Amino acid sequence: MKSVIFGRYSNYNTPIHRIDPRVKIIGMIVFMVAIFLPLTKVGSTSQYEINMSTATNFIILGIIFLIQLILMLIGRISFISIFKSMKTMWFFLFLIFLLNILIPTNPTAEQTAFNLGTLAISYSAIFSTAYVFVRLVLVVMITSVVTSTTKPMELTFGIEWLLYPLKFVKIPVHEIGMIISLALRYIPTLMEESERIMKSQASRGVDFKNGKFKEKFKSITSLIVPLFMSSFIKASDLADTMEARGYDPKAKRTRYRMLSWRWVDTLWLIVIAIFLGLIIAQCVIGTNYMLLLMNII
Amino acid sequence: MSITLKKVSYYYNQKTPSQRQVLKDIDLNIQKGEFIALIGETGSGKSTLVQQLNGLLIPSFGKLTFEDDQTKTVIYDIQREPSYDKKLNPVFYKDKKIKNIKELRKRVGMVFQFPEYQLFETNVLTDVSYGPKNFGLKKEEAEEKAKQALELVGLDSSYFKRSPFELSGGEKRKVAIAGIIAMNPDYLVLDEPTAGLDPVGEKNMMELFKKISDTGTTIILVTHNMDIVMEYCNKVCVVEDGRISSISTPLELFQNDSFVKLSSIDAPYFIKVARELINHNLPIDIKKVKSIKTLADEIRRVIK
Numbered sequence: 001m002k003s004v005i006f007g008r009y010s011n012y013n014t015p016i017h018r019i020d021p022r023v024k025i026i027g028m029i030v031f032m033v034a035i036f037l038p039l040t041k042v043g044s045t046s047q048y049e050i051n052m053s054t055a056t057n058f059i060i061l062g063i064i065f066l067i068q069l070i071l072m073l074i075g076r077i078s079f080i081s082i083f084k085s086m087k088t089m090w091f092f093l094f095l096i097f098l099l100n101i102l103i104p105t106n107p108t109a110e111q112t113a114f115n116l117g118t119l120a121i122s123y124s125a126i127f128s129t130a131y132v133f134v135r136l137v138l139v140v141m142i143t144s145v146v147t148s149t150t151k152p153m154e155l156t157f158g159i160e161w162l163l164y165p166l167k168f169v170k171i172p173v174h175e176i177g178m179i180i181s182l183a184l185r186y187i188p189t190l191m192e193e194s195e196r197i198m199k200s201q202a203s204r205g206v207d208f209k210n211g212k213f214k215e216k217f218k219s220i221t222s223l224i225v226p227l228f229m230s231s232f233i234k235a236s237d238l239a240d241t242m243e244a245r246g247y248d249p250k251a252k253r254t255r256y257r258m259l260s261w262r263w264v265d266t267l268w269l270i271v272i273a274i275f276l277g278l279i280i281a282q283c284v285i286g287t288n289y290m291l292l293l294m295n296i297i
Numbered sequence: 298m299s300i301t302l303k304k305v306s307y308y309y310n311q312k313t314p315s316q317r318q319v320l321k322d323i324d325l326n327i328q329k330g331e332f333i334a335l336i337g338e339t340g341s342g343k344s345t346l347v348q349q350l351n352g353l354l355i356p357s358f359g360k361l362t363f364e365d366d367q368t369k370t371v372i373y374d375i376q377r378e379p380s381y382d383k384k385l386n387p388v389f390y391k392d393k394k395i396k397n398i399k400e401l402r403k404r405v406g407m408v409f410q411f412p413e414y415q416l417f418e419t420n421v422l423t424d425v426s427y428g429p430k431n432f433g434l435k436k437e438e439a440e441e442k443a444k445q446a447l448e449l450v451g452l453d454s455s456y457f458k459r460s461p462f463e464l465s466g467g468e469k470r471k472v473a474i475a476g477i478i479a480m481n482p483d484y485l486v487l488d489e490p491t492a493g494l495d496p497v498g499e500k501n502m503m504e505l506f507k508k509i510s511d512t513g514t515t516i517i518l519v520t521h522n523m524d525i526v527m528e529y530c531n532k533v534c535v536v537e538d539g540r541i542s543s544i545s546t547p548l549e550l551f552q553n554d555s556f557v558k559l560s561s562i563d564a565p566y567f568i569k570v571a572r573e574l575i576n577h578n579l580p581i582d583i584k585k586v587k588s589i590k591t592l593a594d595e596i597r598r599v600i601k
Contacts, residue, residue, distance in 0.1 A: 011315065199353045200415040203407035204476060205399065205431030222427070225417035229462070 008081075009151055016075035016149045020265040021158030024146050027272045031142045034064055034279040035135050054127055060282065061134050067275075068141045075149045085140055096132050100125040156181040157259055175249050182238075190231065197226045298329040298365050300350065300405070300484060300515075305359030307345055319345045320356065321539040329483070332507075332516045334526045334547070336562055337536035343519045344410075346536060347486045350517070351405035352398045363404070372401050403432050406482030410489045412473035416461040421447070421472050424461050428480040439479070446479035447472070450505055467498045474505075484515045491522065503529055527551065527565040535562070552583050567592045 072079070101121060147155070160177030167173045198208060206219045307320040319342045327333060335343045348354040349361065352372070360374040409415070418424035425443035430436065447456065450471040456464075461472050470490075477485065487506065491499040503525055510516050510529075520526060526533055527547045535543045535550070543550065551568045564572070571586045579599055586592045 196409065197415060199348070200407070200409045200412060202353060203351055203402055203405075203409075204415070204428035205402060205480070207399070207431075222415075222417050226414050230414050 008148060010148050012076050014075050016071060016145065019268055020259060020261055021150050021154040022161055023265050023268050024150055025158045025162060028142055028146045030272050030276045032139060035138045037279065037283050061138065064138055068138060068145065071145050072141065075145055077144055077148050082140055082144055086137065089136060093133055097129040100128050152184040153181060156184060161259065193230055194223060194227055197223055299326055301326045301362045301364065302349065303360040305349055305356045307349065307354060307356045311357065319539050323541055325541060327515060327517065329515050330513060331532055332510050332530050333532040333534060334530040335517065335519045335534050335536055336526060341536045342539040343536045344488055347488060347517060347519055350486055351407050352401045372397065403480060404482055405484040405486060406477040406480055407486045408474055408477050408488065408490055410492055413466060413469035415473055416469060419460060420458050421461050422457040424472060425476045425479050428476050432480060442479045442481065446475040449478060450475045467494060478509065482514065484517065485509060486517045488519045523563055524565045548587055
């Protein structure tokens with residue numbers, strides 16, 4: 001049950017933990033952009049160009065992987081948790097591989113890697129599956145870095161702060177922040193509750209792990225129904241207590257914990273900006289090193 | 298027939314920064330037919346301890362055995378590895394598989410705090426017969442068991458086809474308890490079964506457990522209510538900071554002077570009254586105070 005949520009907050013005190021949550025959120029977005037930037041030129045037909053850009057792509061993703069590995073080591077994030085969260089994705093990956101095989105992107109320039117019966121598996125199918133896999137791993141890694149080094153509450157404050165400009169176009173930023181923080185706040189409670197219910201059903205002979213499909217389905221019902229019941233009760237209780245304490249979403253609120261900006265945060269922000277610049281530059285120039293050389297000259 | 302825990306230790310959050318030892322070398326033997334109470338502060342490890350009894354939690358180290366008249370079944374026996382890691386934390390075994398866990402759960406029934414939340418079926422009868430069915434009974438047999446259990450907790454046939462969600466809180470709890478009793482466990486573990494009930498409901502609930510106890514079922518009760526301990530239990534076991542600090546009869550425990558210093562646990566009212574009177578220089582012999590009536594006798598004797 002616990003392995004479902006990757007990157008639960010771990011209470012260490014590392015440089016990564018001490019970074020301002022806003023910087024971490026921005027950094028995460030930058031990394032995600034870098035991970036998902038399409039570096040292959042769309043519609044290129046020459047085999048040489050495809051080969052070149054495939055190679056560069058994997059080199060760049062490798063560099064990102066190394067950076068994230070270092071971040072994980074500094075932040076003392078366990079690698080096991082990442083493997084655990086990858087476990088659920090195998091089916092997903094298999095599906096992508098299947099789709100890639102069945103839908104050729106560029107039939108004329110395909111090179112066959114090997115034959116599977118009457119099916120010809122092309123290199124590009126293998127490569128694009130590999131892309132998806134590598135990107136997923138990278139995304140899981142970077143989100144784990146952020147979520148396991150930042151307290152959920154800090155994260156919400158960060159999001160709320162970053163969304164603040166949207167207030168001027170009449171988007172209820174504060175309410176969104178409140179919803180996110182309530183949702184985050186209730187994850188551990190729900191986990192606890194489901195663990196409790198699973199235990200009490202286990203003592204009635206339910207086996208959540210083994211058994212036939214029908215039994216498994218039944219055992220899930222025995223968990224979901226009570227969980228819903230208690231969630232509804234909790235939600236209405238919470239609404240009552242909030243109202244009893246005079247909660248008004250329109251009113252101005254003060255904070256118990258304030259975010260404080262330090263000079264290290266500025267430093268990190270600059271590093272992230274440089275990283276973003278490099279990634280964009282690489283994207284523009286692509287594999288066309290002639291252009292780069294011409295510019296230098 | 299008895300159940301024995303030997304040198305049971307349990308760590309929460311193993312191998313994380315928040316690792317904490319909750320149970321420390323617990324030795325406990327529970328004989329058949331006993332009505333035993335576990336008392337102790339919140340967080341002393343009572344609930345963790347009772348969950349070891351039916352394998353919901355499996356200890357970091359320790360041994361659990363069942364003893365019948367002739368046979369002796371070792372349910373699990375996890376040895377402590379003699380080595381320690383760099384920070385002097387004990388090394389844990391990764392693999393803790395238990396072979397006959399279903400058998401264990403069938404023999405030790407467990408009623409959690411606020412058990413009414415475990416109901417999920419469309420009507421009371423199917424919900425109660427869910428447990429027995431899981432342990433391999435046929436539908437008709439399971440329903441027969443369910444009917445008996447419901448009758449025992451005092452819900453007649455008019456309840457059988459009703460939805461458990463439309464019942465009152467007390468009735469829901471009775472249904473949930475019936476769901477455990479229907480499995481015919483030899484041992485019944487009750488984790489604060491009377492929490493949140495009014496005094497009448499509490500009394501009815503305890504009378505029900507007494508009835509179950511009279512049928513030969515061993516009852517292990519976790520509670521904070523010392524009047525209940527005094528009235529119903531024949532053995533009481535104090536859990537303090539993950540250790541069992543005393544096992545005695547309730548009367549021995551409450552009359553003991555050192556118990557008074559354990560301020561976290563309240564004595565039953567008549568003992569408290571007796572102690573208050575002693576503090577006000579009335580020469581009452583605490584050893585003779587066994588109930589409200591004997592307290593009255595003592596006061597009469599002293600005043601004469």
